Amino acid sequence: MSGNANPTGAYRPGRGMGMGRFGTGEKVKPASVYGMFARIYQHARQVWRAIALAVICVICVSLLEFIVPQLTRYTIDQVIPGKQYDKLIYIGAGVLGSALALGLLRYLSTSLMATIGQTVLYKFRNDLYRHMQNLDIAFFDRNRTGDLMSRVTNDVGILQQLISSSMMQLFTDFFTFTAIAVYMLWIDWRLTLLLLATFPLMIMTTRLFGKRMRSSFRKVQESVADVSDHLQNSLTGIRLIKSFTKEEYESERFSERTRINMDANIQVVRLRAAYEPIIDFLNFVGLAIVLVFGAWLAMRGDMSVGTIVAFIAYLRLLQNPIRHFSRIINSVQQSAAAYERIMEVMNTKADIVEKADAVVLPPVRGHIVFRDVDFVYSGDAKVLSGFNLELEAGRITALVGSSGSGKTTIAHLIPRFYDPKSGDITIDGHSLKDVKLESLREQIGIVSQDIVLFNGTIGENIRYGNANASDEEVIAAARAANADTFISAFPDGYETGIGERGVKLSGGQKQRISIARAILKNPRIIILDEATASLDSESEQHIQEALAVLLKGRTCLVIAHRLSTIQQADRIYVLEQGRILESGTHEELLRIQGRYSQLYELQFPQAEAGAGAG
Numbered sequence: 001m002s003g004n005a006n007p008t009g010a011y012r013p014g015r016g017m018g019m020g021r022f023g024t025g026e027k028v029k030p031a032s033v034y035g036m037f038a039r040i041y042q043h044a045r046q047v048w049r050a051i052a053l054a055v056i057c058v059i060c061v062s063l064l065e066f067i068v069p070q071l072t073r074y075t076i077d078q079v080i081p082g083k084q085y086d087k088l089i090y091i092g093a094g095v096l097g098s099a100l101a102l103g104l105l106r107y108l109s110t111s112l113m114a115t116i117g118q119t120v121l122y123k124f125r126n127d128l129y130r131h132m133q134n135l136d137i138a139f140f141d142r143n144r145t146g147d148l149m150s151r152v153t154n155d156v157g158i159l160q161q162l163i164s165s166s167m168m169q170l171f172t173d174f175f176t177f178t179a180i181a182v183y184m185l186w187i188d189w190r191l192t193l194l195l196l197a198t199f200p201l202m203i204m205t206t207r208l209f210g211k212r213m214r215s216s217f218r219k220v221q222e223s224v225a226d227v228s229d230h231l232q233n234s235l236t237g238i239r240l241i242k243s244f245t246k247e248e249y250e251s252e253r254f255s256e257r258t259r260i261n262m263d264a265n266i267q268v269v270r271l272r273a274a275y276e277p278i279i280d281f282l283n284f285v286g287l288a289i290v291l292v293f294g295a296w297l298a299m300r301g302d303m304s305v306g307t308i309v310a311f312i313a314y315l316r317l318l319q320n321p322i323r324h325f326s327r328i329i330n331s332v333q334q335s336a337a338a339y340e341r342i343m344e345v346m347n348t349k350a351d352i353v354e355k356a357d358a359v360v361l362p363p364v365r366g367h368i369v370f371r372d373v374d375f376v377y378s379g380d381a382k383v384l385s386g387f388n389l390e391l392e393a394g395r396i397t398a399l400v401g402s403s404g405s406g407k408t409t410i411a412h413l414i415p416r417f418y419d420p421k422s423g424d425i426t427i428d429g430h431s432l433k434d435v436k437l438e439s440l441r442e443q444i445g446i447v448s449q450d451i452v453l454f455n456g457t458i459g460e461n462i463r464y465g466n467a468n469a470s471d472e473e474v475i476a477a478a479r480a481a482n483a484d485t486f487i488s489a490f491p492d493g494y495e496t497g498i499g500e501r502g503v504k505l506s507g508g509q510k511q512r513i514s515i516a517r518a519i520l521k522n523p524r525i526i527i528l529d530e531a532t533a534s535l536d537s538e539s540e541q542h543i544q545e546a547l548a549v550l551l552k553g554r555t556c557l558v559i560a561h562r563l564s565t566i567q568q569a570d571r572i573y574v575l576e577q578g579r580i581l582e583s584g585t586h587e588e589l590l591r592i593q594g595r596y597s598q599l600y601e602l603q604f605p606q607a608e609a610g611a612g613a614g
């Protein structure tokens with residue numbers, strides 16, 4: 001991906017995000033907080049027993065919190081004036097017992113909520129990953145790897161915080177608030193209504209700040225994605241950076257991104273710093289009301305001192321949820337911003353989908369026809385226009401042509417990585433659009449010059465071609481690919497672990513493993529994008545032999561760079577700007593002295609004479 005390679009232009013954070021349908025520029029509606037909770041609920045439903053138990057714990061916590069001020073009121077109003085010494089022990093035991101029970105219940109509810117939170121997180125993350133796996137290659141062309149990674153890790157992690165800690169607080173606060181508000185209304189509705197008058201102000205303030213916080217959080221998360229994208233790019237490209245001695249330059253670019261992240265975080269903290277004192281002030285207004293009005297009532301003899309003390313204790317309990325709310329709103333807004341980023345991916349639909357009545361492609365011979373195919377990646381620039389091509393079953397067809405002439409594009413249309421804009425592609429007469437994707441792709445093997453080996457052992461990497469293969473089959477494939485000798489020379493043989501992207505192996509060894517993987521898959525159709533990098537003649541020889549086994553008897557489309565492959569091809573097509581200029585065998589094409597012989601001479605200047613003669 002080259003998303004961040006913008007050495008000349010100024011750095012613009014968060015490109016392609018947030019302002020349109022994910023990475024396309026079309027508008028998307030911001031995700032609603034309600035929608036977020038609805039989805040969380042959907043995922044959490046399966047652990048309803050844990051939820052029910054957590055709710056019971058929360059209700060008990062609210063009740064206990066309610067009881068303690070009642071004990072205080074009772075002590076002040078009844079026990080002290082009545083000198084009831086014998087009651088003191090019960091009062092002490094009551095307070096301590098309540099405290100113990102509160103501790104236990106809080107432990108239970110916290111661990112239950114953590115379980116619920118983790119379960120929801122697990123489902124969210126897996127759903128997101130599965131959904132991403134099923135999106136088109138075009139989606140991955142459009143979006144930056146680091147940004148997608150941060151959506152699956154960072155953004156889902158933020159949601160988890162909301163679910164396991166903030167939702168718990170929200171539940172507790174809701175029950176405490178309701179119970180206490182009802183009780184206070186019952187004790188003195190005038191005082192309570194006066195108190196509650198400050199609440200609409202709090203709600204308005206919260207809404208006002210909530211919106212701003214969400215957009216600030218969104219900036220934070222986008223900047224985290226940018227940092228992650230830069231990291232992903234620069235760490236995987238560390239050799240390139242070092243070879244161009246760009247360490248300082250990359251560090252500068254990294255610090256640009258972290259600065260944006262820092263500024264966005266400071267903005268969030270500033271908003272919170274402004275919001276909390278406003279809520280605190282409104283809380284003090286409430287306290288002033290209780291003190292002044294309560295004292296006035298007490299002086300007139302309309303209210304006991306114990307009730308005022310209890311009222312003040314309840315006021316704190318009533319205000320706690322509001323205080324917490326300021327923190328929860330933070331978490332909710334942060335999660336809403338994260339949820340938005342998650343849903344942008346979840347709401348992205350794959351363009352390449354099977355028809356409802358798609359049929360299983362039976363085992364094919366491999367006769368592939370492109371008929372009148374128009375193709376564009378994005379925008380209007382046609383890569384292929386009215387393109388026709390026929391690949392004979394069981395034969396090697398080579399594509400040659402200058403860079404950007406459309407060779408890879410043609411190869412990628414066969415496994416339906418992309419769909420043509422118009423025209424049709426058929427295999428043995430079956431239109432690609434009418435068959436099930438899996439049945440199509442399992443009959444195609446791709447050996448690309450951009451070799452990807454996964455973390456794991458050599459054996460596991462070969463077995464990627466066929467998970468059910470026996471050890472003997474894996475070894476046979478490796479032998480056929482000329483890889484068995486070097487693999488067996490490792491002390492751990494096929495169990496040898498290969499690090500990130502196979503760093504312990506040479507380029508030629510990686511190629512042979514990727515050929516073994518394709519041989520094990522045993523597909524009818526092979527697409528081979530030959531490596532351009534030249535290898536030493538011994539490696540070259542090994543790879544040639546491996547390729548000969550791979551290509552034998554299959555329908556092969558080869559983007560050919562090697563002399564031997566070109567000479568072996570049954571038919572060669574010379575492409576220029578998405579059009580076929582010439583076609584024929586190697587000798588035929590050399591004879592007509594056209595574009596092919598030009599290209600050929602450029603690529604193999606010294607080989608021409610000998611090849612022409614042969």
Ligand SMILES: Nc1ncnc2c1ncn2[C@@H]1O[C@H](COP(=O)(O)OP(=O)(O)OP(=O)(O)O)[C@@H](O)[C@H]1O
Nearest residue numbers: 141377378383401402403404405406407408409410
């Ligand atoms: N993912 C993509 N998104 C947009 N445009 C693309 C994409 N891939 C290729 N193109 C464009 O399509 C055209 C054909 O590219 P393609 O990769 O098929 O050429 P090629 O002949 O395989 O080149 P090379 O030999 O350099 O690999 C080029 O103009 C290229 O810029």
